[in-house]
Amino acid sequence: MRVRLAVFTTRAVNATSRRLGRGRGTVAGGRSGLRVDPQLLQHLTASQEVALVTGTNGKTTTTRLLAVALGAGGVTVVSNETGSNMPPGHVAALAGNRRAPRAVLEVDEIYLPRVLAATKPAAVVLLNLSRDQLDRTNEVRMVSGHWRAALAAAPHATVIANADDPLVVWAAGAAAQVRWVGAGLRWQLDAVGCPSCEGRIAFDAAGSWACVTGCGFVRPDLLVTLSTGQDGTGDAQSTTYRGEWADGRSEQIRLLLPGRFNHSNALMAAVAAEAMGIAVADGLAAMAEVDEVAGRFTTRLVNGVRTRLMLAKNPAGWSELLELVGRDDGPIVISINARTADGADPSWLWDVPFDRLTSRVVVATGDRCRDLSVRLHYAGVAHVMESDPLEAVRIAHDHGHGDNGEHEHEHEHDHNDHDGERVDVIGNYTAFDELLRASVPARVG
């Protein structure tokens, strides 16, 4: 009875909040529902098969890919797709579809122990752990320790863990069942201190690692590894990705989403889906149809300009994204805010190798464009500073267009670009959200 009242409350508040145009209406209703029934998350998931996804980067994408994979056989899957990844967001999503037999929940790193205890998941996906919003979250080493304690108390869950991240391995090491995935880790600086003995972790060029102090903490044997290769020749060549299993199986990962990190997320999702009964090939086939996640990666119009919107909010995320956009040579807008959801201290900008953008037209924008401008100045990146993000996109478009006509011919890998140069736009959390809300989908040409 109480659960039904709580669900009713959640839905009613969300509907009202949406009608009033306040946000996307997920958190307020969830909070109200949890006030009526503090155990609502536990009650709503009691008869569901649940998967949880957490980590510093890639949560939203992996959650989406896993939800799609788990729905491959026609099963309804409920998921907190809007990125509200704390319990109010979870109950809001779950209350919206109580009949779904499966749930995939994106979980904030700090909330994993609580959500794990409440939802008794069949699978838990641990992507990575690195510095993010240090002014409001705990040290990553502490988070890893909390995960470890929580997973030790959850023998029902199969953990799908990125074995290339020592902090993830430390957390998953106490779990009853783990599937180790060599998913890669470009940003390794937060994992140098051994979480097991406070010694030092050394990485080799191939990405394997071990504690050099000799405490025995080493990368576990991998169930499956993400491998990359090259397809085609010359300018038209593109990177291909495969999952290579230790038992000899091999599956190509084909996605509409770009970048190594998204293929890594897909492999983690495929292994999680397999743990829940979906064949890897079926899961990957379903994921191949996903062309955007919460507005990211597709071409959208901002202020009349064709843009590709992307989110990067910490050095690890930036390291991956620079690798992706670094292959391009078009104009790029970087928008940095430091509001509550971003963290108030943007000094992490100094950990990002912005010098890779020296040959690009760069426009710095957002609330903290001055911090970014000083950072770019010392990185040797010539740029324009414009505090209004919409104006910044227009400036990037105009500059990028006028500067160099040759660019047009170098865009083989961007088949959608007929109407002039596309502007890459990267923002941190609220900066991205602001631009997304100001954008509309572009017609595919």
Add this chain to the structure above:
Amino acid sequence: MTAPVRIAVVYPDLLGTYGDGGNGLILARRAEWRGFEVVLTQAPSDAALPESDIYCLGGGEDGPQVRAARSLIEDGTLARRAATGAVVLAVCAGYQIVGKEFPGADGSPHEGVGLLDIATSKGTGPRAVGEVVGEPSDDAPGALPTLTGFENHGGQTTLGPGVTPLARVVYGVGNGDGSGTEGAVSGRVIGTYLHGPLLARNPALADLLLDWALTEEPPHVPCGGPASDGVAVAPFDDSAAAALREERLAATIGSRRGRPRRRRR
């Protein structure tokens, strides 16, 4: 001045959590802009600390901080070079470990490198997290303008008679021992809680450190002016840093120009 300026970022694998590695980069660029050759080294904790003219230490987590202190004491280079004229800029965890004593993760005291006559203990209140504005102390070196930065620490630092405070806090917490001071200075060793990184927001301090490293008797050379040692100073552009300083000061202590304009959305 033919020998290159050697700048070492100390243990970025342990003391690299808050972007403070930027301080080393900023010093290197500014020295280059002034026409000097520069060797900038990222000095990892598993190797001997290189001989250097300027050492930069940054913030880090509790466990790595303890390891960094132990390695620096065993290595000995930092204390020896500081005693023979090297410049040291130590921020946050780096500031704490160049003192006499600092707290480990459990709060128990650990021995520091001892470059500064300061002792840090675990604070009793909530962590100090936020913007800081400090007015340089009268006896602080150089003729520095207002200091701006961002602090994030749980320690409280008490200054002994062997150091002078870097600044008087007008916004934020700083040393947090009730004295209203921020940071500590002794000779050519400067310790502070300010991230940002510090030198991104306070280029005058960067130039002061370079003056110290480049000359025996450090005269302070303002940006863009002629250097006293005859080396032409490139008229490099500090307008980006000036805009950032103005914004941060306006966002904290306010200014005659008022608060930053509100965003449209």
